[in-house]
Amino acid sequence: MEAAFYIAAIVAIVSTVLTITRSNAVHALLYLIVSLLAVAVVFYAMGAPLVAALEVIIYAGAIMVLFVFVVMMLNLGKRAAITEGQWMQGNIWLGPVLLSAVLVAEVLYLILRARLTESAGGVVDPKQVGLALYGPYLIGVELSSMLLLGALVGACHLGRPVLEKAEGRYDRNSDGARAHSGGNLIRAGARRAPNAP
């Protein structure tokens, strides 16, 4: 179990250093995803299985997908296909694949051979975490829900004009044939004149 911890920690450090030294954003994102997966294995080896699963699901699964979406959105246009071809040229995929292969081998070994109870400091199981989270830390859960609601409203407000402009650019042909609703929401979007019966 200790060897698994140290190998995953080395993978995490190497991939993080490679993340902050890349000049291309997509390559850096690939290494950052590998780094987060390595940190998840570190959490599992330290005896925190709930946090390891949440690291994979939320950090590597949701936040990194948000980053990839934004990087791809900033590259829309005619040259996008060419630049995406240039991103994956050469042996650039080899580094993340090798680091991920180390992690996969380690996780397979941990699942098949080792037991979680062998970790150094003892396992803190999800039941303990849940009881403490909804007991003494209940006010923190409520506050983080309010923080997430604020972030949702803020992101909607910040993204709205840009998205409306982009949608207008793409939907000009389909919306041109429709009549203006004139406040009549029942007939909004109908293909007829605004004052027709």
Next chain:
Amino acid sequence: MRRNLIFILMSIEIMLNGTGVAFVAAGSRWGQPDGQIMFLFILAMAAAEVSVGLALVLRLYHLHHNLDADAANEMRG
């Protein structure tokens, strides 16, 4: 020095992740669930921060057509 806004946000994620590793390691050392709970709060905070930050990056890119952090110094701060 890196001045790309995407790289700045990615580096913030790395730093928050490092603090999370420190919290979980401390909680695992004493066998208490508090470290993992603090990591859950850091996770929620990182998700909120990155959603608002990336929305701001999109707005700045539509204004200036580049991702340089120095392009956003109109307030002369």
